[in-house]
Amino acid sequence: MAMVGIIFGKFKLKYTRLDIFSITLLICLWIYPFTLAEMGGQLSFLLSFAILYLYRGSKLLLTTLKMILVGLPVICFYTYQFNWLTLLINLIFVPIFTYLILPFTIISSLTVGWPLWKIPNNFFGWMYGLFDKIAHAKNLIFVTGQIPSFWVIILIIIVLLYVETKTLRNKYLWIYMLIFIGCVAMNKFPLFGSVNLVDVGQGDSLVITTPLNRKTFMIDVAGKLRFPMPSWAKHETSNQVDNSTIPFLKHQGISRIDKLFLTHKDVDHVGNLETMLSKFSVKEVNFGIGLENNPRIQAAMKHHPEVKFKNLQQDDVVDTGFIKWRVLWPKTKGIGENGDSLTLLARIKNKKWLFTGDLDSESEKEILKDHQFQADYLKVGHHGSKTATSDQLLSMLKPKVGFISAGVNNRYGHPNKETLKRLQKHQVQYFNTADYGMISWYYYFFNNEEKITTFLKGDLVENSRTKE
Numbered sequence: 012m013a014m015v016g017i018i019f020g021k022f023k024l025k026y027t028r029l030d031i032f033s034i035t036l037l038i039c040l041w042i043y044p045f046t047l048a049e050m051g052g053q054l055s056f057l058l059s060f061a062i063l064y065l066y067r068g069s070k071l072l073l074t075t076l077k078m079i080l081v082g083l084p085v086i087c088f089y090t091y092q093f094n095w096l097t098l099l100i101n102l103i104f105v106p107i108f109t110y111l112i113l114p115f116t117i118i119s120s121l122t123v124g125w126p127l128w129k130i131p132n133n134f135f136g137w138m139y140g141l142f143d144k145i146a147h148a149k150n151l152i153f154v155t156g157q158i159p160s161f162w163v164i165i166l167i168i169i170v171l172l173y174v175e176t177k178t179l180r181n182k183y184l185w186i187y188m189l190i191f192i193g194c195v196a197m198n199k200f201p202l203f204g205s206v207n208l209v210d211v212g213q214g215d216s217l218v219i220t221t222p223l224n225r226k227t228f229m230i231d232v233a234g235k236l237r238f239p240m241p242s243w244a245k246h247e248t249s250n251q252v253d254n255s256t257i258p259f260l261k262h263q264g265i266s267r268i269d270k271l272f273l274t275h276k277d278v279d280h281v282g283n284l285e286t287m288l289s290k291f292s293v294k295e296v297n298f299g300i301g302l303e304n305n306p307r308i309q310a311a312m313k314h315h316p317e318v319k320f321k322n323l324q325q326d327d328v329v330d331t332g333f334i335k336w337r338v339l340w341p342k343t344k345g346i347g348e349n350g351d352s353l354t355l356l357a358r359i360k361n362k363k364w365l366f367t368g369d370l371d372s373e374s375e376k377e378i379l380k381d382h383q384f385q386a387d388y389l390k391v392g393h394h395g396s397k398t399a400t401s402d403q404l405l406s407m408l409k410p411k412v413g414f415i416s417a418g419v420n421n422r423y424g425h426p427n428k429e430t431l432k433r434l435q436k437h438q439v440q441y442f443n444t445a446d447y448g449m450i451s452w453y454y455y456f457f458n459n460e461e462k463i464t465t466f467l468k469g470d471l472v473e474n475s476r477t478k479e
């Protein structure tokens with residue numbers, strides 16, 4: 012923008028600062044048409060536009076505050092969070108970049124190979140490293156959840172009016188704060204609770220929440236099997252926790268998992284445990300008795316002394332207010348194989364859910380020997396494999412809907428045709444993440460409504476009335 016200004020000056024053209032802003036924007040759009048479709052471009056131009064209307068007498072501190080408030084709705088819209096320090100650091104970084112890094116880079120590019128450049132180079136490297144560390148520090152991040160685009164626009168209009176005013180405290184600031192805090196509060200204290208099958212491909216990861224003073228539970232963290240590969244073919248495989256689970260949690264405004272249940276030792280259930288624990292705040296990890304001897308769990312215990320680890324066994328009850336978890340399996344100490352899967356019967360408000368991990372029919376039979384129960388909803392065992400979800404289990408449970416978590420065209424052929432036939436025979440309607448993407452079931456604290464939504468096809472089932 013400064014360059015456009017200088018060129019205008021050279022040709023002695025009459026111009027306003029808005030002219031310079033507009034021409035710079037046009038040039039940027041001409042060079043890169045998606046400038047305004049991305050967060051970086053939106054932020055830069057919004058901040059520059061706000062500076063045009065900034066009350067000239069604003070002191071540095073007030074200017075800083077105003078600019079933070081201008082950028083905040085855009086940052087939260089895209090990242091569902093803000094960092095208490097990066098907001099300030101961005102403001103420090105702009106002058107450092109303009110007066111230090113940019114001139115150094117230009118001069119150094121003209122005198123490549125001059126040994127003295129090592130010193131500023133190392134300094135900049137250190138500075139970038141520091142900024143990066145601060146940007147990703149778990150304790151400095153405040154998760155806001157997504158702010159609806161309508162409110163983002165309203166917030167921007169209000170803050171632009173605020174930028175022009177003389178005083179620190181005035182009606183614009185109060186309206187802005189009210190809307191912003193209101194949006195965050197709606198995310199932090201939702202009127203609904205939910206059970207979500209996160210779309211993790213072949214594997215399991217479920218997020219279960221309660222309404223109002225929300226508690227968040229998770230069953231498994233998914234993971235990918237790594238097959239031996241020649242060294243030239245090795246590359247960082249994508250991780251479902253980074254790509255799906257954490258963005259989903261932040262989108263909802265969730266900043267902590269109260270309890271993470273691990274069903275058993277298979278990679279497609281616990282492979283991402285280390286990523287989850289290091290990148291997200293988890294209060295407690297629960298698993299079936301015996302799994303504490305698994306090397307992956309032992310490593311997690313060693314690396315994360317801040318997390319509480321606890322084993323569970325048949326007939327343990329975990330009462331968490333809105334949700335009462337009853338442990339149906341394992342009965343005795345196991346090594347975390349499919350047949351040892353931690354099996355949970357959850358009473359969520361007035362509905363019952365059964366979560367079985369990868370439990371096989373043998374263990375299902377054992378459970379049925381000791382327990383009589385029904386369930387409204389079934390998380391279909393072992394991704395719909397034919398070795399689980401027996402006729403016997405379905406006859407006793409009488410579930411209305413079954414939920415399957417399986418990958419598109421997975422190598423195991425999950426869900427198996429036989430299982431799907433059994434579900435049909437018992438009149439269980441089913442949803443598979445391979446067909447629908449993420450599947451969510453909602454319930455509300457103020458009435459008995461329920462709703463199932465799916466991500467890919469947008470189908471909606473309300474109070475089990477299906478829309479075909």
Ligand SMILES: [Zn+2]
Pocket residue numbers: 214215277279280369393394
């Ligand atoms: Zn599995």
